[in-house]
Amino acid sequence: MTTTSPTTPLPLTPKPARAANRRPALSLLASEPARATLEAWAALWHWRKAPKPVGAGHTVVLFPGLGTDGLTLWPLRRHLERAGFRALDWGQGMNVGPRGDVDAWLDRLAESLHERVAPAREVSLVGWSLGGFYARELAKRWHDRVHHVITIGTPFNGSADDTNVGWLFRLLNGRRPPDEAALRARLAEPPPVPTISLYSRRDGVVSWEACTHARRFPLARDIEVQASHMGMGWAPEVLSRVTGLLACRRKAA
Numbered sequence: 001m002t003t004t005s006p007t008t009p010l011p012l013t014p015k016p017a018r019a020a021n022r023r024p025a026l027s028l029l030a031s032e033p034a035r036a037t038l039e040a041w042a043a044l045w046h047w048r049k050a051p052k053p054v055g056a057g058h059t060v061v062l063f064p065g066l067g068t069d070g071l072t073l074w075p076l077r078r079h080l081e082r083a084g085f086r087a088l089d090w091g092q093g094m095n096v097g098p099r100g101d102v103d104a105w106l107d108r109l110a111e112s113l114h115e116r117v118a119p120a121r122e123v124s125l126v127g128w129s130l131g132g133f134y135a136r137e138l139a140k141r142w143h144d145r146v147h148h149v150i151t152i153g154t155p156f157n158g159s160a161d162d163t164n165v166g167w168l169f170r171l172l173n174g175r176r177p178p179d180e181a182a183l184r185a186r187l188a189e190p191p192p193v194p195t196i197s198l199y200s201r202r203d204g205v206v207s208w209e210a211c212t213h214a215r216r217f218p219l220a221r222d223i224e225v226q227a228s229h230m231g232m233g234w235a236p237e238v239l240s241r242v243t244g245l246l247a248c249r250r251k252a253a
Helices: 026-030 032-046 074-082 102-117 131-143 166-173 181-188 235-252
Strands: 059-063 084-089 124-130 146-152 194-201 220-224
Touching: 026 032, 026 074, 026 102, 026 131, 032 235, 059 102, 059 131, 102 131, 102 235, 124 131, 124 235, 131 146, 131 194, 146 235, 194 235
Parallel strands: 059 084, 059 124, 124 146, 146 194, 194 220
Antiparallel strands: none
């Protein structure tokens, strides 16, 4: 049997490493309005040239970000319509986050959308920021009907500490963002359909690292774009990326 000398320090159990805070720098957040405005001007020039008609009437549902409604994504919706897609707003007004039980809220959202997307036999779901969570989770419920999921600046692989807008969620929803470990793990898992996350290292609202998958998934990809978070609904590169990705998936079907 071994003994420990009084002068020998006892071994300490190392504390589990705490994940580093990945919240974007406040300087990036402060520059968001100006950068989004410049991207809006660039979008006006981009709109002078109509996109190729590649949609063939395919139905796409758009989900807005926290504190916004369909008006914010109107440039993207209109761009998709010009490209021949049947682009629909989610129809729920301002996005203030899920109320009450998350799964029950998502079930009600799925039920309300069921009538909106009819008679389409398959749909694609596109969500910006918080709206991307809805797109991913609804695709898990509708995996036999959803053709493609695209998220734009959605921090599915993180927590409220990886954003600069946790206070806004509390203001609009009346409670803190859900942060249970089991829920975070579930949200980080992509749906069993082709899923693409568009992220930007220039994002001043949410961590770009939180918008990427932690490991490889057979049907999931991460693609970097150049855009502010606030301007992702109309930044020219995002408009082109979303349209092109949806068109590629239509050809592959």
